Amino acid sequence: MGRTSAGKPAAKEHEMNVNRASHRRYALALSLLVLLALQALPTAPAQAQQFERFGDIEAHYSAITTDFLPEEMARRLDIQRSPHQGLVSLSVRDADGQALNVATEGSVSVVGKPGETPLAFRTLREGDGISRYATFAIDTSAPMRFRLSLQLDRNASPEAVSFLKRFYRDQ
16 A cells, blocks of 8 residues: 555545545535625615525525635635625525525626626535526626526526615725
């Protein structure tokens, strides 16, 4: 059996490296879930609702500036931390709390301005969790409108989620 320079069996060191990588992925997923949970806390009456229910399925969503992301998470997700860039995230769960793999499309626009910008959603899979996220340029001149389309059942029409979020310039 091979040995490493530290004198440990190579198989044992490989197992330790796999465990460390697994723990890092778990920590990243947990950080994203904590971020989603923090965004769901009611800070103002207009922001109290951060999820939509479709029968037994709940779609939880949030939109934040990326400078709120922990550095390690931003690096792993390849997202630039900036007060001028936003992150919209979505997690869909069934009645048992199981994460659902849901096809997601969406767009963001600035209220009162023409045009919409498509959102390019990426998927984060960590353990049993699945989250969708996309980045966008922040406009502080007016609230931003998010329109998401969730394909909960491939044999049915997509469900729509729409919400407003106002971003403010740092004073």
